[in-house]
Amino acid sequence: MAKDVKGFLKIQRSGCIYRPIEERIKDFEEVFVLRPDEKTVEQAMRCMDCGTPFCHWACPVGNYIPEWNESVAMEKWERAYELLSFTNNLPEVTGRVCPALCEYGCVLGINSDPVTVRENELSIVERAFASGLVKPRPPEKRTGKTVAVVGSGPAGLACADQLNKAGHKVVVFERDDCIGGLMRYGIPDFKLKKSILDRRIEIWKREGIEFQTNVWIGRDYPTERLLKEFDAVCLAGGARNPRDLSIPGRDLKGIHLALEYLTQSNRRVAGDEIEGELIDARDKVVVVIGGGDTGADCVGTANRQGAVKVYQIEVLPQPPKERPPDQPWPIYPRLFKTSTSHEEGCERIWSVLTKEFIGRNGRVIGVRCVRVEWDKDETGRWQMKEIPNSEFELRADLVLIAIGFLGPEHKGMLDELGVGYDNRGNVKTDWRFMTSIKGVFSAGDMHRGQSLVVWAISEGRKCAHFIDEYLMGKSYLPCF
Ligand SMILES: Cc1cc2nc3c(=O)[nH]c(=O)nc-3n(C[C@H](O)[C@H](O)[C@H](O)COP(=O)(O)OP(=O)(O)OC[C@H]3O[C@@H](n4cnc5c(N)ncnc54)[C@H](O)[C@@H]3O)c2cc1C
Numbered sequence: 282m283a284k285d286v287k288g289f290l291k292i293q294r295s296g297c298i299y300r301p302i303e304e305r306i307k308d309f310e311e312v313f314v315l316r317p318d319e320k321t322v323e324q325a326m327r328c329m330d331c332g333t334p335f336c337h338w339a340c341p342v343g344n345y346i347p348e349w350n351e352s353v354a355m356e357k358w359e360r361a362y363e364l365l366s367f368t369n370n371l372p373e374v375t376g377r378v379c380p381a382l383c384e385y386g387c388v389l390g391i392n393s394d395p396v397t398v399r400e401n402e403l404s405i406v407e408r409a410f411a412s413g414l415v416k417p418r419p420p421e422k423r424t425g426k427t428v429a430v431v432g433s434g435p436a437g438l439a440c441a442d443q444l445n446k447a448g449h450k451v452v453v454f455e456r457d458d459c460i461g462g463l464m465r466y467g468i469p470d471f472k473l474k475k476s477i478l479d480r481r482i483e484i485w486k487r488e489g490i491e492f493q494t495n496v497w498i499g500r501d502y503p504t505e506r507l508l509k510e511f512d513a514v515c516l517a518g519g520a521r522n523p524r525d526l527s528i529p530g531r532d533l534k535g536i537h538l539a540l541e542y543l544t545q546s547n548r549r550v551a552g553d554e555i556e557g558e559l560i561d562a563r564d565k566v567v568v569v570i571g572g573g574d575t576g577a578d579c580v581g582t583a584n585r586q587g588a589v590k591v592y593q594i595e596v597l598p599q600p601p602k603e604r605p606p607d608q609p610w611p612i613y614p615r616l617f618k619t620s621t622s623h624e625e626g627c628e629r630i631w632s633v634l635t636k637e638f639i640g641r642n643g644r645v646i647g648v649r650c651v652r653v654e655w656d657k658d659e660t661g662r663w664q665m666k667e668i669p670n671s672e673f674e675l676r677a678d679l680v681l682i683a684i685g686f687l688g689p690e691h692k693g694m695l696d697e698l699g700v701g702y703d704n705r706g707n708v709k710t711d712w713r714f715m716t717s718i719k720g721v722f723s724a725g726d727m728h729r730g731q732s733l734v735v736w737a738i739s740e741g742r743k744c745a746h747f748i749d750e751y752l753m754g755k756s757y758l759p760c761f
């Protein structure tokens with residue numbers, strides 16, 4: 282089929298299709314509906330195949346976006362998948378959860394709506410799975426070299442996949458009982474169902490990657506053994522050290538870190554037995570502290586568990602709905618976004634500082650807050666000021682703290698290895714992703730701080746290139 286090169290003038294953007302709120306709120310199934318292939322073909326026609334494709338520039342893995350859009354528009358699905366698989370080890374995950382940095386860079390977005398790049402990606406990969414194109418392709422030759430990858434999040438998995446393709450023996454160590462990192466136990470099933478991970482892991486197993494779960498490096502498995510037994514090591518353990526809120530009342534019952542809550546919920550959805558205190562939002566008023574995406578995941582989870590009311594509060598002011606002048610195209614702007622979880626029911630309050638947790642009989646019953654305003658000082662730095670007499674209280678039966686992460690956990694594996702850290706506490710490497718220890722590399726959140734799945738994949742791939750080069754003297758793996 283020929284592509285209509287004027288598609289962008291004739292066809293309107295048609296974004297993701299979601300299940301009705303009243304239906305999806307009752308379960309943890311994915312919120313979106315996979316769109317029909319004909320719709321994706323039509324949407325791909327909107328791509329202008331730009332001479333300088335800023336979508337490609339904005340994509341951390343350098344996806345060949347104009348090329349695969351063109352293939353889809355011409356219904357050459359197999360070619361589209363081939364192109365997609367050159368640059369992305371987990372397109373079925375980024376196609377679901379990526380904030381689509383590429384779409385904010387899309388040239389069409391300057392004066393119209395950008396191309397639906399993320400949905401196109403998802404259609405390509407899901408069609409490839411459905412038509413049997415995604416199958417195990419073990420390497421033809423083995424190099425005899427061995428690599429240990431610590432951590433099975435997207436960074437570790439992308440690194441392992443690349444190195445296995447290059448013929449090295451790769452063992453992925455994971456302290457959890459299942460593979461996937463935050464994709465498994467952070468991101469809720471309503472955004473990413475876990476069978477999507479299992480499907481890909483099964484292929485990787487059949488290609489020869491070895492996965493060892495329930496192995497905590499630095500606890501169950503001494504770090505020095507790792508260095509003795511493997512020719513190279515990739516540290517991809519994430520950045521799970523949580524930022525807490527040390528204010529009066531923090532020790533009250535009913536106050537939890539977001540990841541404790543989300544991990545438990547994901548385990549419950551998976552049918553796991555929960556040890557210790559059950560954190561459940563049923564019939565509760567829930568206050569989520571932190572206005573970001575992890576907070577939004579708590580909102581969606583609490584509503585599905587049957588919360589009576591959910592607040593999400595944030596100390597920063599509400600971001601603008603349109604690009605402000607200091608965040609012009611094609612950079613990724615900080616905008617006000619309403620996620621599917623917010624649509625399902627949530628009162629969002631901005632410019633609010635949490636001062637104290639109020640309790641009765643040892644349990645939280647409320648949160649004392651004050652409104653704040655932000656002004657620039659003479660040096661141009663933003664300063665927060667409490668607004669006098671603006672104190673207020675919110676009822677809270679369950680409080681979830683989602684205010685980010687401080688970086689990787691140093692105690693244990695990292696300190697034992699003696700790797701260097703940067704000024705933010707992340708594992709420091711040279712430009713080849715090698716730490717201060719020869720043969721030990723690092724990628725993903727452990728190296729760059731809390732980020733995105735797509736950045737973790739990008740780092741895992743680059744790191745694999747340099748590990749391969751370290752082991753073999755040169756590498757044919759892509760370094761993007
Ligand atoms: C709640 C939540 C929701 C998110 N939603 C999104 C989203 O929608 N879209 C998006 O793009 N990004 C999202 N992110 C961010 C994204 O998940 C992370 O940036 C990404 O997973 C980082 O990948 P990683 O491989 O570096 O680390 P992780 O995914 O954190 O994986 C690290 C793994 O290493 C293991 N590990 C650590 N130390 C050891 C050790 N010593 N021995 C053995 N194993 C070890 C850990 O158990 C973990 O499984 C979200 C993050 C959170 C917290």
Ligand code: SF4
Binds near residue numbers: 336350387
């Ligand atoms: S910038 Fe937008 S229109 Fe241009 S090639 Fe990329 S997706 Fe297509």
